[in-house]
Structure formats: C-alpha cells, structure tokens
Amino acid sequence: MADNLLEIKGLKTYFYTEDGIVRALEGIDLHIEQGETLGLVGESGCGKTVTALSVLRLVPDPPGKIIEGEILFEGVNLLALSESDMRQIRGNDISMIFQDPQSALNPVFTVDNQLREVIELHQGLDKKEARQKAIEMLDLVGIPDPEARVEDYPHQFSGGMKQRVMIAMALSCNPKMLIADEPTTNLDVTVQAQVLDMINNLRKELGTTVLLITHNLGVIAEMSDHVGVMYAGRLVEYGDADTIFHAPLHPYTIALHEAVPRVTEKKQKLGVIKGVVPNLIYPPSGCRFHPRCDFSTEVCEKEQPKGEWVGDHYVECWHRREGTKL
C-alpha cells in the first residue's frame, strides 16, 4: 500500500468529560490514496470531525485524548511526532477548512494578514512576496479584484467568499492533503455547488489529496473516488464511490441513501433515519447501529460485528445486504 498518503490504524479518541468518557472514535481504520478524494459520510455526531482533528492532532485537550492507534502520513506516524514537528505539518502538508466560514476567519485581522501568516510561516517568504502569493491565491479561488480585497476584513465578504478565502488559505502552501470538513453545509444552496466545483478543479489542478467530510451523501457523489461511512465512532463501510452509491452493503449506508433529499421528486422531502445517533458515553452493545436497524437480530445486540474485506470493499455487519441494488 505504498501509494497510501494517509493511513489510520485502530484510532481511538476519547473525551473525558464530567458526565463520563465519550468514546468518540472506537478503533477506526482508514486510508487515503495519493491524489484521490475520499468522502467521509455519516450523520452529525458520528465522529467525522474528531477523525479529522485527530489527524492534525488538534483534538481539544482537555477533555479529548487520542488513546490508541497510528496515523501514518507518508509512512510517518504523526502521533509519535514532537509538537514542533507536528506544527511543520499543519497548514503545510495537511491543511484543513472548516464547516462554518462565518466563524472560521478571525474577525479582527485582514485577509491579507491571515493569509500571509501561514505563507510566511511555512514558505519562508518575506512580507512582500507573501502578499503577492496571497493575492495570487485569492485570484485562484475566484475572488474578483484580489489586490483590493486582500486588505479587507472577513466581515466584508459574503459567506461563500469567506469559504473561498478559507480554501485559498488552506491551499496557499500547496499542501499534500486537504481536509474539508463539511465545507458547504453552512452555505446557500446556490453557492454550494460552486464551492464544491472549485475544490474539485483545484485539487485536480494542484494534485492535492482531499478528505471531504459531509453528512450528505449527495454532496460527494460526483467528487469522491472512495467513500467511507461512519457511524457512532466506527467506520462501518468503505468502498469505491461506485460501489457505495450503487451496491452498498451496510443497512446504515442504505438508510443514508434513503435520507438524501431527492430534488428530482416533485416535493423535496428529506428522508430521515429513525432514531438518533446514540450517546457515545454509553454506546449500544454489540453492533452500535442495532437499535435503529430494521434487520437487527440477537447476534447484533450481543457482539460487535467483524469487518470484512471483499476486494476493495469493507463492511462491518452481521447481515450484509448482499445484492442490494440501488
């Protein structure tokens, strides 16, 4: 698996809160190949963001702690790096953009200041060069009149524009990997597609590997090469996009498909999966999905299913829905 850029093995991240231990990630295995886009889906609270933050070692501590596992980036275990070595990776090799562009930019500094900061830090450019680079980046993400806009403060940009600035910032050091945590969730529907397109174009152009996190399967349909499905701190299914979209095996993935809003229908209705994501302090026994699963049996309640690889397709279920065609 030499062409894996990132490989996560048996990752466990817990939060030690006053109410108890939140087992946010309970042993995750995941890999991303060089240059591909991996979509990571799951309902809110499944642990997608925690996975991303774990990779960057930015899980808020206290209360969070990565307690077990390995995160290999280009074969190097990030969890074993010193804090200062890790800082060399953040924003330089791996950068991240966040869900809410409204609050992800610091309101009291100019865009120039915030862009230059990361450029100067990792690329060793002087102020003038860094500014030039910042303007280039803004231009690249499609911000009109970048020379003037670079002096503006975040509040002078619209939501979509801010996310573009975030993307510009994230890509300004030419990272090997970009983690985009629900980059379009908080944007207008009309803008969502533009931003996604742009990410897609830029990664092709720059050859960046992308980890695209979303709770909406529809969003990654066109973009991802592989898709991972997360549920309650576990990776429950993984496969190439085609398989996940057309031949999913896990009942949760199937339920997610049904929950995708179908714009084609007359009445746009958002299907929902019955029940809620469980409390991760006291997760359900056995298969964590069993209380919500239509196919659950006794064994589901009692024992954690073993994951199984079928070729490139991984699924973690006692009753894999073989032959289900969507």
Place this chain on the structure above:
Amino acid sequence: MNVKTRKVSMVLSIVLLTSLVLSLFGTTAIAQEQQITKVPFTEDYSKYPPFFTITQIAPIGNKVREQYTQAVNLEMPKIGIQADFKLLEFGDLINREFNNYYGKAYSEDGFDISSFGWSVGVDPDPFDIFHSSAMTPIGNNVTFWYCPESDEMLAKARVELNQETRKDYLWRWQEIVADEKPYCVVYIPLNMWASVDTLDGFSGLLWTQNYDAASWSIPGKDTIVYATPAAVEGMLVWRWNSVYGYYCNQQIFQTLWQNDENLNQSPVLADSATEGPTIVFAPSMLDDASIEALAPDVKKCNVSSKLAEPVVFPEYFDIKIKEGIMFHDGVEMTSEDIKWSFDACVSPDTAFQGYGTFRDVYGGSEIIDKYTLRVFVGMPHAAWLRNCDVNILPKHVYGSIPITGAEAATGWMESDVNRGETVIGSGPFVFDSWEADQYWKLKKNADYWGAKYGLPDAGCDFLVLKLIPEREAARVALETGEADIVDTYYNLTIIGEELEATPGVKLWTSEQFGYQHLHFNCRNPYLANKYVRQAISHCIDRQGIVDNLLGGYGVPGRNPVAVPSWAFNTNVAPDSYDLAKARELMDMAGYRFYIIEKEVTVEGGEAGAGTSTTTLIVIGIVALIVGLAIGYMVKKKD
C-alpha cells in the same frame, strides 16, 4: 282630672321613679364592682400601650452619640414613652433645630428630642443657649425653654465683673437647670492625644484653651509633625472652617490675652487693661424693624432683648500693649494695629468667624498713644476682656484690603494672605508653606520678641500639621515615625487601651470643654412637663455609657458647664439611672397605668342585675316617655 286618670298617672309615676332609681342604683352597684389597681413603679411599662409617641433624632457621624441616643431610646418604652428613632444628616438636623420657629415638632419639620454636643469656654456664658430671648432662630436656645429665674441668673452672670458673685449666680443657675432639665447632660468625653514618648512641654489641653505649641519640643528632632483628621483649608485670617485653621492662625497671629496652662487668663500682647468710669447701659431691645428683617415669622417668638435690664458697667477699658512687639517683617506693633484689627472683626463684611460675640463686645475705640487704645464697651459682658481675643494683624501690611463694603469679603478671600503668600503675624511661629489637603508648615520665628517678657521661643524649628483623615492610618504614622503627635479629634479613646499598650507611645488626656447631651423641645405638649423631662433623664445609664461606649474614657454628665471650669457646680449630683424613679416622675406628670378589672356580678335579685347601666337608663327614659304620653292622652279625654 278624674280619679281614674290620677290612678293611672300615679302607677305610671311609680313605675317611672322605680326604674330611674333602679337605674341609678344599678350604676352604683356596677361601679363598686370595678377593681382598680395601680401598676407598681417597678413594673416594665413596655407591655402596655405608650402614653404618647414622639420622635427622637440624632445627627449621623459620632458613633458614640448614635449609640447612646439609641440606648436611651430603648429605655423610654419602659416608662411608657414611645420614641421613634431617626439618625439624620447633620445639615438636616441643624435645619430642624436652628431654623425652628415657635418650637415646631418633628412632624412639622422641627424636633421633639435630639442629641448633640456643645463645646463651651472656660468662662461660661450659657446665655445664648438657655436664655428665653435666645430662642431659635435668634440664638441657640433650641429647647424653647423659658424660666424667669434662670433668665435672671443668666442675665446677671453675664454682666458681673466680680468672679465670686458671678460664680454664685452660675451655681444657682445650674441648680435650676438640674431641676427643670431642658437638657440632660449625658457625658463629658475625655480628650486624648497620642504622641511619641519623648514629647515635652505638651499640656494636653485643646489649642483653643491654651496655645502652647511654642513650648513643645522633642529632643533630637527639629520638626514636629502633628497629625490632624480634618483639613486646614487655607490661610483664612478671619474665618476657619475647621479648628485646625484656627490652631495655625493662633501660632502666627496673636491675641491680647490667652489662657495659661492653668486656664487663667494671662496677657500676651496686652500689658494691662484699666477700667474706665462706670455708666449705666440701657437695655438694648431688638427693634421691630430688625426683627422683621430677620424673618417675618420671628416676631411671634419670645424675642425680647440682649440686655434685659439697665446695667452699671465701665464705659471703656484702656488697653495698653507691650512695647517692642515686632511683626515678622520687623515693624513694631502699635495701638493702630489693634484698632484696625478690631474694626475689621466688627465689620459684618469680613465674615469674621467670631463676629457674633465680638459685635456685642466692641463699641468702637480711640487711640490714646502709641501703645494705648481706649476700647469702648459695646455691651456689658462679664468676660469682656476675654472676648477681645481676636487676632491682631499688621495694618501696614493688610490695610489696603477693605474691611467694609461688598469688596471686603471677596477682597480678603482673594488676597495673598488667603493663598499663603504674604502671611505676617507676630507669633513665635512664622508661616512657611501650605498645600491644599496636605499640610501646613510653620517655621520658628528666630527673632521672636517674647523673650524679654518671659514668653517662650518655639521649641522646634518646624511645626507641620499633616492631614491624615483615618484614625488607623494616623496611628500607623505615629508608630512609623511619620507623625509625632496625633490629635484628639480622632477619638483616640476608642483605641485607648491598644495605644496604652504600644511601646514608645505616650497618651495625654483632659476633660473636654463641652458636653454631650439630650435636649427637649419644651413646646412639645408632652415634653413641656418638667417631670417628663426628669423622668427621661433617669432613663439614662450615664455610668454605663461611659464604661461601655467610651471604654471608661469619660465622665458622667451633670451640668451644662465645662467640668474643669471654676463655674462648674460640684454640688449638683448626676441623675441616677433608675427606671422606678422615672415612672414615679411620670406619675407626677400625670402618666400612670391603672388596671381596671371590668368583671361585674351583682348579688341578690335586684332589677338591674345583669344589665348594664345604659340599658337601665334607656328603659327609664322609655318608661318616662310612655308615662307622659299616657298621662297626656288621659288628660285630653277629660
């Protein structure tokens, strides 16, 4: 009228009479059944409804006074008086008491019972506080007390130059006050100073009684720092808003006489005073026009005169000053300076602090020679010479500042001297410098003229009065050496015991020239009765107040005269704390509780049994009317 008619009327009359007699009999029968018992004087009255309710006030500020007022307040219900307790802003209290026309009660913005303290001089003149002509707002008789004999004694004592005779008047007057009790003197606090134990020549008397700063010295120290709790506002020569302004004045400017450490009047600038021939002074009445000018309401008050009767008194005194008195600028003092200073003090426009007293004293003057001034008596006064103690300023320095007319007040206020720039007096200290809210600095007068007359030179090179508002801070300053003497107005007695235990600190005490008191509005219908006032006086646990509130640093009060004064009547005993006695006095005032037991049972089968007098009377009246009506009808038939 036939027989039948007569019979009917007779029967009716008998019925009527019987019922009337019965009704009377019934009444007496019931009255006899009521049990009346007197509540004994030893019993606490607070369980009964009060005889009357009044309001007791005291100014906020002096903690001990607040406490003793409250303590007395808590005793009063026990003798049947309910007094609502109110602590008032000083300004509010002043207004209620000193602008109080015809003795208004608390509910009418006047007062009923109040407490504060007076400070009085060595030579007592209680006239202004107790004479009926000095009722507020004219004078300071806030109580509206009127007693002809007291008035007589006060008026006589006021103009008697012979101290022995004067003493007789004042002692008699104190007996009257002790009986009439317009004031209840509660206690006399002690003055207490704390100093470094090396301080020498300190008299432990207030500077107002004895200006002894020149004799102070501390071996090995050329600067003495005196801590004061209030500010010296500025070099106001005629008026001072705190006593410290006056203190400092007295070290720079001098007066004709001052007290020695035994409180005897002794000459400073004066050499001698010779009485002129006596004349008769006619009574001086306040004329209607001037009363009208005061306030339209005032003439309804009992205002009569300053001098009620004709008095024989010297027409003038020839005052001779010492030769060779040198002002700080090297110019000799002459009778010109005395005259000019006197004229300035008697002018209402200079706003001189002692104007009220001095105006009555001074009737103009005439220069006899370089050192002699003939001063005419404005109004006879026993302490006439003592009351001439105004500062003598150099005319050649300040003469250009007007002393009359509208510019006088502003002129003096805006003058250099008020800014501490040209301060020239004749005393043992020379003004050095002053800074608002910080300090006053006096320097030893190296060329003091006093030596040849046995007056001491200053015992230190510099005397600094330093403002330290807080007692605790002043005490720390004393311990750290930042201050050498801590003034008495910090109420040091509160921490007296701790200070006594502090090494290196010496305490100085003396009885205050003043007294803390309760006083009454004698025009209050309840308090007009002297037995009520006496009763309240017996509610005051004077010894307890001294012991518990003053930590023993005080004396139980007796007379409204300074304790150290020759005029203090030592025969008057302080009122005991005796509530039974107080209730007895309330009885004498007409306030007594009776217990009436109303249970009524009449023995035998009498008609009135079980019925009340009223019912019987009603029956009687009805019978009478019926009888008359029948009689009338029968008569008509005839």
Place this chain on the structure above:
Amino acid sequence: MGMREYILKRVILIIPMLMGISFIVFMLMYLMPGDAVDLMLALQPDTDPAYVAHIKSIYGLDQPWYIQYFYWLKQFATLNLGSSFLSGRDVSEEIGARVVNTLSYQLLAVVFSIAVAIPAGIVSAVKQYSKTDNLVMTAALLGVSFPIFFLGLMNIFLFALILGWLPSGGAHSTVFLGRDIPHDFSYYLDYLKHLALPTLTLGLASTAYNARLVRSSMLNVLREDYIMTARAKGLKERVVVYKHALRNAMLPVITVTGMQIALTLGGAPITETVFSWPGLGKYFVYAIQHRDYFVIVGITVVLGTLILVANVLIDISYKWLDPRVEF
C-alpha cells in the same frame, strides 16, 4: 460616519451633557438641607439671622436655586467655575491643585490592573482548572470581596508598619514639605513611593475583577472556530493565544474598562481618605459635607468631562481593535 466626524460629534455632545449633569447636581444640592453658610455659622454662639442673611447675600445664596444655576451657567460659558465658599479660591485653582494627584494614581491603578489582570486571566484561561488557575481565581475572588477601605488598611499595616517599605500615607515625606524644597529627582521618587499604596489598593480591587473578566472572555474566544483555524495553520500556541485570541478577548474587557473608569473614580474618596491622598475624591466629599456648591459642581463637571473623553477614547480604541464596529 468617518472617525473624524464621530469624534467631533461626541465632543460637541459633551457640552449638553455637562449642562444636564450640572443642572441635576444643582437641583440635588439644593435639596440637601442647609447651605454652606448655615453649616458654617449655625454652631457659632450668637449668630443672628440678619447676619446669616447678610453673609448669604454675599455669596448669592439668598437667590432661588435656578437663578443661582443660571448665574453659574453664565460664568461657566466663559469657562469660569466660580470660587469656593469655604476657601475663597477659584474652583479651577482648587481642582487644579488636586486633579493631577487623582489622575496619577487612578491611571496607574488602571495600568497596574490591566498589566496584572491580562496575564493572570490568560494563564488561568489557557490552563483552565489547573493549579495556577485555581490560585489566580481564589486570589481574584478575595480581591473582589474585600472592600477598598479594608484592603487599604491591610496594605498600610503590611507595607508601612510591618515591612516598613512604603510610607503610610500622604503625597510627600515631611522633609519634602515646604516652601524651598527643590523639585528634583529625589522629590519625585518620594512622590512615587507615596503613590504606590493607593495605586496598589485601587489597582488590586479592579485587578481581581478584570482577571476574572479576561479569563472568561479568553475561555469564550478559545472555543471559537478561528482559533482552531489558527492552530491548523501550524502557528505556535503563543501566537495563537497572544495574537488571535487576546485581541478578540480584549473587546469585552475594553467595554467594561470604559464603565470601570467611572467605578474606580467612585473608589477615589475612600482610597484618598485611607491614604491621606490630596486628590479630588476626598475633596469632593468634603465639599458635599460643607455644601460648597461651586466646588461640587466644578468637580462633577471636570470628572464628567474626563469620563466622557475617556469613553470617546475607548470607543476609538474599540474601533481600532474591532474593524466590525461602525460608528
């Protein structure tokens, strides 16, 4: 609106505000029983009302209050604050002699308080629930709950009496009091020594409050997404905290400091009394007690102006700190 117009507008607004304040103060003053002359003369023996009336007319106190206010306003229009009934000197002169003393320790106290509160608050926020945090917060709680008067006396006992490091009160040592004292280095050093305790006392009182404020503000800011962004850029924690978090965390602190200026000035009378400090606060209380009307109004107007100007400065600094603010 541009910055310049804004400042101009605020400065012009000060005038009607001062008129309003002075009007209210006048009204309140005359509601207090007794005036300066009453208090001066009431307890003197032998004061007759004619004399009292005469003295009152000298000071214009015989007029109704609104007339007196009108006269005062007329004077004030020429920037004349009148003169003190008690001392006879000009109110501006009286205030001038004290205002520097008040501003000196007040400003130092604010500087001290901010200088201590910000690091304390930050450390405490960054190391939330650590031992340092607990220590700082306990100290702050104590500081907030001690009255200034008590704190002042404790400081005097500790630093003046027990340790003997600092003078117990006043503005100058005795050797520096006097006419011919040169105002050289040692004179000012002595002044600074005297300044230390009032500054410390007043400063501590607001430090405690400010540290808690900085901490909670900082904790809020550290939870913000842009802090995560900053960390994700690979910035050092120091840069994240002192650049990205601090500036945002200062916004509520600055707002509160604006209000605190009035509050700390409110602590002036007590502080100045405890430390025998010749400032405006103590003088103000004195003037109220003695009904020195023009001094009361004068101080109100001067302090009012200072507070208003300080607030304009704070608004400007706010704008400078937070570009989102629009005037």
